[in-house]
Amino acid sequence: MENVSKEKEQIIISAARKRFAHYGFSKATMDEIAVDVDMGKASLYYYFPTKESLFQAVLNEELNEFLIEMESILATDMPASSKLVELVKKRLEFFRQSLNLGSLSYHTFNDTNQLKRKFFSDLESKELALINRILSEGKSNGEFEKRIDPESGVVLLHVLQGLRIRTLKYIKSLEMNEETFNLLQSEMNIFLKIFIKGISKKNQ
């Protein structure tokens, strides 16, 4: 029984992922998701009592995928600087696709809910751990200056957060369209290139 439940849960999460990705959190409905998985509404609510709880499950799944992907990048022997570039690229994609940047933004997805706040604070500490591991690696293998400020990792994370939040603030309730996304990505790339040069040893 336990396994059947897990399986059904997984089917619901997969269907919800598609709905949320296509229509955003506000527009996707539990009714449609129930139809997608060929399930009565009552059954769906048995597994996920609210749309929010289902959304939470989707986010957790996508976060795990992001973290697994990052672990496999960290395990390669590419330079630490390239790992940083990959991290920034993947996390922006994660924010765009998984958190569905536009429709969620921080208007819909405000911080009143404790669960969400916990999600974001977990995400932040996991991202910070990844960044700090890459920075340590670069210091050990001689790519980065040993004397860079110990807070460089947290500042890097806050800059990335800041650039995203700033962009979301200016586009407001509008969807994060392709153009805005590309602009944000290009800003992050320009910043990151300078940042990497700024922490690299001079003989690199």
Added chain:
Amino acid sequence: MENVSKEKEQIIISAARKRFAHYGFSKATMDEIAVDVDMGKASLYYYFPTKESLFQAVLNEELNEFLIEMESILATDMPASSKLVELVKKRLEFFRQSLNLGSLSYHTFNDTNQLKRKFFSDLESKELALINRILSEGKSNGEFEKRIDPESGVVLLHVLQGLRIRTLKYIKSLEMNEETFNLLQSEMNIFLKIFIKGISKKNQ
């Protein structure tokens, strides 16, 4: 008559500056300001029909002072990197004192008002012009790489904006206290040090 008006306006603006600086925009009242300048409420409203218009005048005055100060820094012969450090320091002070970061934040001071939006967009273009002049100077005098991305100035500005907006978002309606301000300042300093190293020539 014209001069007397200008003089009175100036007296009101000076008094309002103190009130806004001490109590923030929301808590300062027109009544108190009228008392401060020993003027009837009707006379005060003759000069400034709303608290917002008075606030606007205060902001404009403080912005002008900031710009004059920056011009005098740009006119010195200190290295371009030190000018960048000064710019970041002065603009953060400007945001703290003049825009009274905490009590205004972006909850009170939202963007619905066209005048305010204009103010911020003017401010942004003036700041960008200052940054780009410093970057050009550094490229000309051999401090900075000539090949840095032409968008580096705008990215620098957006990072500074992003760090501030991110901090304000997290402290929410709370006042920007000394501790938060110091944290923000320290993040900006760590970032700027890396940024400057990242755009500097290697032989520097």
